[in-house]
Structure formats: structure tokens, C-alpha cells
Amino acid sequence: MASISTLRPPARAHTVGAPAGPARPLASSDALVLEGVTRSFGALRAVDDVSLVVAAGEKRAILGANGAGKTTLFNAITGDFPPTAGTIRFFGEDVTELSPFERIRKGLRRTYQSSLLFRDLSVRDNLFLAVRGVSNNRYSFLRPSARHASRAATQDLLERVRLAHIADEPVSSLAHGQQRQLEIGMALAGAPRLILFDEPAAGLSPAERRELVLLLTSMPAHMSFVLIEHDLDIALRVVEKVTVMHNGRVLKHGTPSEIENDAQVQAIYMGGKH
Numbered sequence: 001m002a003s004i005s006t007l008r009p010p011a012r013a014h015t016v017g018a019p020a021g022p023a024r025p026l027a028s029s030d031a032l033v034l035e036g037v038t039r040s041f042g043a044l045r046a047v048d049d050v051s052l053v054v055a056a057g058e059k060r061a062i063l064g065a066n067g068a069g070k071t072t073l074f075n076a077i078t079g080d081f082p083p084t085a086g087t088i089r090f091f092g093e094d095v096t097e098l099s100p101f102e103r104i105r106k107g108l109r110r111t112y113q114s115s116l117l118f119r120d121l122s123v124r125d126n127l128f129l130a131v132r133g134v135s136n137n138r139y140s141f142l143r144p145s146a147r148h149a150s151r152a153a154t155q156d157l158l159e160r161v162r163l164a165h166i167a168d169e170p171v172s173s174l175a176h177g178q179q180r181q182l183e184i185g186m187a188l189a190g191a192p193r194l195i196l197f198d199e200p201a202a203g204l205s206p207a208e209r210r211e212l213v214l215l216l217t218s219m220p221a222h223m224s225f226v227l228i229e230h231d232l233d234i235a236l237r238v239v240e241k242v243t244v245m246h247n248g249r250v251l252k253h254g255t256p257s258e259i260e261n262d263a264q265v266q267a268i269y270m271g272g273k274h
């Protein structure tokens with residue numbers, strides 16, 4: 001775990017938010033509502049009865065030790081591995097049965113732990129393809145107006161993820177941190193309503209981590225994100241709320257400071273049992 005040492009000793013042990021059930025009544029301003037979401041692989045319940053609510057515009061981290069079920073939860077939300085029980089609502093709509101692509105069309109995006117970039121293409125072309133891929137006109141490559149709008153959107157993204165100065169470089173020549181910035185840019189194509197970031201700081205140098213924090217703290221206010229991140233220095237700095245998972249279940253929800261000072265969370269991150 002990258003930043004265990006950054007967890008300070010608890011001022012006092014205390015109970016943070018209750019794990020069971022959505023924390024409050026459903027509201028139309030909720031971006032993502034999970035109720036009893038479970039994903040089994042044979043006898044293993046990788047995600048077990050998870051309920052949580054992410055408000056529109058909210059930035060949330062999901063923490064947990066290796067194997068806690070974080071990525072499986074992301075896969076359930078995106079539909080890559082749909083839940084075996086429970087429901088998922090996205091801006092009030094039940095999307096539990098929808099295909100991954102239908103969820104993308106509704107404004108859900110994700111990044112992956114491993115890179116999905118086209119390494120031989122330029123930074124600009126990768127972003128252009130991402131823009132075209134989520135566009136309503138994605139099959140009309142030859143229509144000048146659609147092409148013009150996509151080029152403008154591509155330029156916006158280049159600037160937003162601070163890669164305009166290397167727009168025409170091939171991805172294969174980029175530093176690792178720049179590639180992760182580009183992945184974030186691609187997830188931002190098409191004005192998403194919620195992005196799931198899967199360990200964006202993995203493998204980054206300290207300087208690249210600072211750049212990542214800048215990017216994550218400058219995300220549009222109305223857009224939500226959910227972040228899986230082992231680097232607690234980053235995770236606790238860029239979100240308003242934290243959900244901690246353990247053995248597939250929600251252990252607790254809380255603010256970054258509540259979670260940082262929680263004895264039970266510390267025990268898990270130190271590799272202890274609770």
C-alpha cells in the first residue's frame with residue numbers, strides 16, 4: 001500500500017457512517033445509487049450487499065485493501081460484470097440491466113488500471129477518437145460540421161488535461177504520467193456526468209502525482225467522480241466523502257478526516273484483522 005505511513009494515529013476511535021443501506025432518502029440530485037449490489041464469482045462474493053449514494057457533483061473515494069472488491073464494484077457499475085443481485089440507479093434511472101455502452105451513452109465513464117491508449121497515434125488523435133466514439137454522430141466521419149465540433153472538443157480536452165504542448169506527439173513517446181493524464185482526458189470526452197477512476201496514481205512519480213492532484217481538483221463542479229486509489233495522500237485530498245470496503249462489504253462511509261482518524265480503517269490498512 002503506497003501511503004500507509006501517511007495515516008496518523010487516531011485522536012480517538014469513533015464510528016463513522018453506518019454501512020447498511022443508502023444513507024438518506026433517494027433524491028433526483030443523486031448521481032449514483034447502489035442498493036444491495038452483490039457480485040459473485042462461483043462461491044466467492046467479491047462484492048457483497050453494497051449500498052451507497054453519490055450525489056450529483058460529489059467526489060468520492062473507495063478505499064480498501066487488495067481484494068476488497070473495489071474494481072469488481074466498478075465493473076458492476078459499468079456493466080462489465082453486471083451485479084448478480086441488487087440495483088444500480090444512475091440519475092434516477094435503473095441501469096442495472098443496461099449494457100456498458102448504454103451506460104456510457106447516459107454519461108457514465110471509467111478509466112482502467114491498465115492503459116487502453118492507441119500508442120502509435122498522437123495525443124490529439126487519441127482524444128479525437130474518444131470524442132467521436134461518444135458522439136451522437138460517431139458514424140458520420142465525413143460531415144464537416146460534426147468534424148469541426150469534434151476538433152473543437154478535442155482541443156478543449158487537450159487544454160483541460162494540460163497536454164496541448166505535446167498534442168502531436170505519439171503516445172508511445174509520452175511519460176507514464178502524461179499517458180495517465182491522457183486517459184483522464186479520454187474519459188472526459190462527451191461531457192460525462194460521472195467518471196470512475198481506477199487507481200489513476202499507480203506508477204506515478206511524486207511530480208506526476210502533484211499534476212494528477214491538480215487535474216482531479218479541477219474537475220467540473222457539476223460532474224461526479226468515484227476514485228479507487230491506494231495513495232491515501234491523493235485520495236483523501238481530492239474527495240469530499242470516502243467509502244471503505246473490506247471483504248466485499250462496506251465497512252464505513254465518512255469524510256476524509258473521519259476516515260483518516262478511524263482506528264478500524266487503520267487496522268485494515270496496516271494489514272491487521274478487525
Ligand SMILES: Nc1ncnc2c1ncn2[C@@H]1O[C@H](COP(=O)(O)OP(=O)(O)OP(=O)(O)O)[C@@H](O)[C@H]1O
Pocket residue numbers: 041044046064065066067068069070071072073
Ligand atoms: N473475474 C473474476 N473471476 C473470479 N474472481 C474474481 C474476478 N474478479 C475479481 N475476482 C475476485 O474478487 C475479489 C475482489 O477482487 P477486486 O479486484 O475487485 O479487488 P480490489 O479491491 O479491486 O483489489 P486491488 O486493490 O488489488 O485491485 C478477489 O478475491 C478477486 O480474486
